[in-house]
Amino acid sequence: xxxxxxxxxxxxxxxxxxxxxxxxxxxxxxxxxxxxxxxxxxxxxxxxxxxxxxxxxxxxxxxxxxxxxxxxxxxxxxxxxxxxxxxxxxxxxxxxxxxxxxxxxxxxxxxxxxxxxxxxxxxxxxxxxxxxxxxxxxxxxxxxxxxxxxxxxxxxxxxxxxxxxxxxxxxxxxxxxxxxxxxxxxxxxxxxxxxxxxxxxxxxxxxxxxxxxxxxxxxxxxxxxxxxxxxxxxxxxxxxxxxxxxxxxxxxxxxxxxxxxxxxxxxxxxxxxxxxxxxxxxxxxxxxxxxxxxxxxxxxxxxxxxxxxxxxxxxxxxxxxxxxxxxxxxxxxxxxxxxxxxxxxxxxxxxxxxxxxxxxxxxxxxxxxxxxxxxxxxxxxxxxxxxxxxxxxxxxxxxxxxxxx
Numbered sequence: 001x002x003x004x005x006x007x008x009x010x011x012x013x014x015x016x017x018x019x020x021x022x023x024x025x026x027x028x029x030x031x032x033x034x035x036x037x038x039x040x041x042x043x044x045x046x047x048x049x050x051x052x053x054x055x056x057x058x059x060x061x062x063x064x065x066x067x068x069x070x071x072x073x074x075x076x077x078x079x080x081x082x083x084x085x086x087x088x089x090x091x092x093x094x095x096x097x098x099x100x101x102x103x104x105x106x107x108x109x110x111x112x113x114x115x116x117x118x119x120x121x122x123x124x125x126x127x128x129x130x131x132x133x134x135x136x137x138x139x140x141x142x143x144x145x146x147x148x149x150x151x152x153x154x155x156x157x158x159x160x161x162x163x164x165x166x167x168x169x170x171x172x173x174x175x176x177x178x179x180x181x182x183x184x185x186x187x188x189x190x191x192x193x194x195x196x197x198x199x200x201x202x203x204x205x206x207x208x209x210x211x212x213x214x215x216x217x218x219x220x221x222x223x224x225x226x227x228x229x230x231x232x233x234x235x236x237x238x239x240x241x242x243x244x245x246x247x248x249x250x251x252x253x254x255x256x257x258x259x260x261x262x263x264x265x266x267x268x269x270x271x272x273x274x275x276x277x278x279x280x281x282x283x284x285x286x287x288x289x290x291x292x293x294x295x296x297x298x299x300x301x302x303x304x305x306x307x308x309x310x311x312x313x314x315x316x317x318x319x320x321x322x323x324x325x326x327x328x329x330x331x332x333x334x335x336x337x338x339x340x341x342x343x344x345x346x347x348x349x350x351x352x353x354x355x356x357x358x359x360x361x362x363x364x365x366x367x368x369x370x371x372x373x374x375x376x377x378x379x380x381x382x383x384x385x386x387x388x389x390x391x392x393x394x395x396x397x398x399x400x401x402x403x404x405x
Contacts (some may be wrong), residue, residue, distance in 0.1 A: 055085075066087040073099045105135075112136040121147040128315050150180065157181040166192045174248040182404040198228070249275040256281060262288035263341040292340035297357045301332040335364035339371065350374040 023234050050240040054368075067079040076092040076099070083089065108131050115127040115136075124147070125142040131137065153176050166189055173185045199222050208220040208229075211302070217240070218235040224230065249272050256264040256277075265285035269278055305328035313326075323376065354370035 005131070058085040059083075060088070064092070067092065067095075070097075071095075073103075078229050079097055106134070109132040112140070114149070115140065115143075117149075121151065152176075153179040153181065157185070161183065161188075166196075200224075201227040205233070208233065214244070238337075248272075249277070253281070255275040256284075259344075260288075261342065261344045262292060266341070288344075289340055292343050295343060296336060297355055298360075299332070299336075299357065299362045301362060301364070302331055302337075305329050305332065307361050308363075333366045335368040337366050338363060342371075346375055346377060348370045350378075 063079050063083055064086065067075040073096050076096045078090060079086065079092050080096075086092075111127050111131055112134070114125040121144050124143045128137055128140050128144070129135065134140075156172050156176055157179065160168040163169075169185050169188050169192070172179070173182055173189075176182065203223055204220050205227070208216040214237050216234075217237045220233050221230055221237075227233075240284055252268050253275065253352065256268040258264075262285045265288065266282045267279040268275065271283065272278060275281075305325050308328060309324050339346075340356075346354075352373055354374065355367050
């Protein structure tokens with residue numbers, strides 16, 4: 001039946017109505033039957049549910065077994081994604097946490113091992129930055145501090161060595177008293193001190209040699225009592241002293257010979273008891289004294305002293321004792337010795353005038369007093385006439401010198 005059924009003939013409409021009624025009755029019956037008992041689909045679904053549950057459970061167990069077999073975070077994570085309400089969700093989560101913790105710990109240990117292998121402050125600092133809560137953070141910070149101190153220590157030592165001065169090395173020991181190079185620094189300081197002492201020793205010795213005097217060598221010994229040149233300095237002093245003594249000896253001998261008196265030769269012997277000319281000086285003095293004793297008239301001083309003592313008693317009163325006579329004898333003998341000793345210094349006229357045996361109680365003391373006074377008067381008269389000296393002869397014309405040729 002196509003088209004609009006309203007346009008169909010009435011007979012046809014009458015036939016159609018009964019047919020529709022029949023269909024309606026059938027449909028209503030079917031509907032009632034469907035409402036009164038389960039449909040085939042529902043029965044099939046009810047029968048399928050246990051099978052699906054078992055399949056789901058089997059798939060869950062298989063996925064879990066696969067995840068456990070793989071044992072990785074990715075495998076357990078995939079299990080959780082595929083089976084969000086599976087039987088092993090809690091355990092999978094625990095496994096993931098444990099694996100992540102193990103991985104974190106392994107990464108921590110590896111990073112620490114790498115940092116220790118590098119052994120630098122930068123490596124330990126990187127470890128701290130990457131593993132702020134790592135197991136070795138405290139130790140890493142300690143290592144960074146130690147390395148920082150070590151680097152500063154090494155740099156300070158390098159600077160001190162480059163400077164190479166006692167001041168620089170001393171400053172290092174003061175700033176890094178427990179540094180790695182303190183022992184070497186002390187050795188360097190000792191070596192520098194020794195070198196400075198040696199240099200000063202050599203310079204002082206060079207200065208002493210340049211001066212070449214006993215005073216200079218003595219000064220060196222006083223300043224460097226254990227110096228390298230002390231033995232030689234003592235030898236030089238001994239040699240200089242010997243030379244000085246020899247020169248003084250020769251000069252004193254020359255002076256004694258120039259004077260030519262027993263006193264001069266005796267004075268030489270007294271001053272240079274071991275001099276080169278002592279034997280000759282004693283011989284000359286003895287000869288001159290013998291000659292002088294011959295030249296000085298003899299006086300009986302026993303008689304003179306006793307007579308003098310008696311005269312004093314008569315004048316002053318009292319008694320004469322042995323002590324007074326002995327004192328007189330001693331004075332007379334000393335006066336005679338002095339006259340003999342200095343006789344060459346007395347003028348012949350003075351000796352003739354003063355040394356007279358024909359007077360009453362001649363005395364050597366009186367003779368000596370007379371000789372010394374006359375000598376002193378002559379000296380004063382000479383100084384008044386010519387000045388105190390020294391004197392030089394007046395210049396003469398060459399013609400006078402050549403006249404007698």
